[in-house]
Amino acid sequence: MMEMDERKMRILQAIIDDYILTGVPVGSRTISKKYDMGLSSATIRNEMSDLEELGFLDQPHVSAGRIPSAKAYRLYVDSLLKTGVIPDDSRSSIGRHFAGRAHQMEDVIDHAAQVISSLTHYTAVVLSPKGMQPRIQTVQFVPVSAEMALVVIVTDQGVVRDSVIHVGSQMDSDTLYAISRTLTMELRGVTLQEACELLPEIAGRISGNDRVLQELYGYLSEGQRSPRRAHMAVGGTSNMLAYPEYSDVDKARNFLSLMETRDKLAEIIQGSGEMAFTVRIGPETGIPEMADCSIVTASYSSRGGQQGTIGVIGPTRMQYSRVLSILNIIGHQLTDMFNGDENKK
Amino acid sequence: MMEMDERKMRILQAIIDDYILTGVPVGSRTISKKYDMGLSSATIRNEMSDLEELGFLDQPHVSAGRIPSAKAYRLYVDSLLKTGVIPDDSRSSIGRHFAGRAHQMEDVIDHAAQVISSLTHYTAVVLSPKGMQPRIQTVQFVPVSAEMALVVIVTDQGVVRDSVIHVGSQMDSDTLYAISRTLTMELRGVTLQEACELLPEIAGRISGNDRVLQELYGYLSEGQRSPRRAHMAVGGTSNMLAYPEYSDVDKARNFLSLMETRDKLAEIIQGSGEMAFTVRIGPETGIPEMADCSIVTASYSSRGGQQGTIGVIGPTRMQYSRVLSILNIIGHQLTDMFNGDENKK
DNA sequence: TGTTAGCACTCTCCTCACGCGAGTGCTAAC
């Protein structure tokens, strides 16, 4: 029975490295010359033949070099992950990309996608944090016009839900404030869903403002039905076209249109659960269109234990080590940012 | 001197129609057969030769058919626009796409981009309304945590600017409300920029809340420097890859990466001013990467006279008539929606 | 004078054959 030994491992490593770099099937001569391991091309050839039999290498056709199989990448990545991923080479320089940035959450998310894609030269996806049921802290109405008001609901996750509602005829600012105070007292600590259920009972007790409460109820129950889906940013989709894997226009179009169906994409990225890091290689993604793509994701956390996800989509011959390192750094960056005492939405 | 006559016009029309349909240089025989105008191919050939001399046709090489020049499209579009654009063929069926949709503005914008791109099979861009300097109607602080508050500024355009700021130690809800009232009285009817200038003076008069006002000042002046850019949605970028014009991967990549630089894209789309309709053909766009693209835009309006823009980007051989019709319908749809009495952000 | 049929000519695109080069697998020698 044939087995992996240390030397086979080294050779496989070299092949993967070279293929990731060039994207061209790599031959025995290349290995023996470029990565001098004191072996002739003939020996390498024998080993490669073994590695192919073990399922780590594929041969596009008889007379080309070998390319790593999904199984090989799997091995490669696992050993990467085991030995402590993170060469924090350029942490400071990456940090600089976020310096002085403390705007709306949406902006940060968008920007993160930009940064990740431009650092990796792959496609980046960033999903906003999404946690358990937020609990209400404050409810407040802000007059907008004679008949309309903005309702602002602040939760313990700092998430603000807002919308304009009708408040019926003539409500001055003070009246609205009074209602706001009452509601805040009644609803503090309650989830949005519970609030929805509680409202009718409250309305019974506080008479005279039926219209406002009714509108609020309508707003809340609508929000219940279609929960504001997480914000998502995608960056660098055009990067993929630079790789020969996508020089076929049809393939490229399939890929791009997948990137455009936000719902599906979010599902794919989020599908990774709450692991710190996830790497899915080629067929492991379970998506036919992505047969020769890999997806790497990492999670970051926002306050209140909410989990957000950042991910990179690239060809299977992705620079895993570099990508993992970048995701790690940006993940921490985002975690710091959302937990820090900076502004946030 | 050679002149355009009615027959030349009809032939040109036929050529453009055919080329838009097929994307293949069209020959004299095709015209005389498919679009029976009672003329032989030889006659058509003579006319085509004239049209080429007049600058309406180009010839990729000696022995191919002719393709319309930018000048030809220009003529074509102008005559379209003159004769009342809008065959409102499928207005009702398009309207259905928006039925029962009255969410956040962002959602509507995103959805509109989806709808337009899937109807036209080109790339769609939708820009949120953006008007003159908004004037403040209400300023209100909503407590978020012990030390932080959300500042909500409502303007006459219904636009809400919000951000979380530090309010220093212990500020209860009532105190914040009191400050809100004062500020609202002081700042009502004033633009954001003026508010920024007025604040120091106000702070002098109202003592004791320096911290809050200072933070507010910081927030406003930051907003001044980087005005919250309009929301923009892009849809159907992958559609472009379906056209032979972009079977060249490099071209496609250039195009896509242009679509990804939101700022530039917004500028391009917005560049059309406030015309009801704009059509820029090929070189007229002024963008080298778009030499064989056309951009069609239309504007819609939101309340307060704000102008939003919807646009379609496609190959120069675009189905102008169809696109104009669709943009017209969706434009009205959006106008209705934003002026209607539905929820809005 | 405008229209049409006929014809020679041009140019692209497709296909196919050919040769080069990279790379392998095998055998035999070290």
Add this chain to the structure above:
DNA sequence: GTTAGCACTCGCGTGAGGAGAGTGCTAACA
């Protein structure tokens, strides 16, 4: 177990030849 040598395979780039589409021109016709 390792290495040198060699025959063999196969993709890829190149170039020639042929088919097809379309033009421009000339001459005949109404």
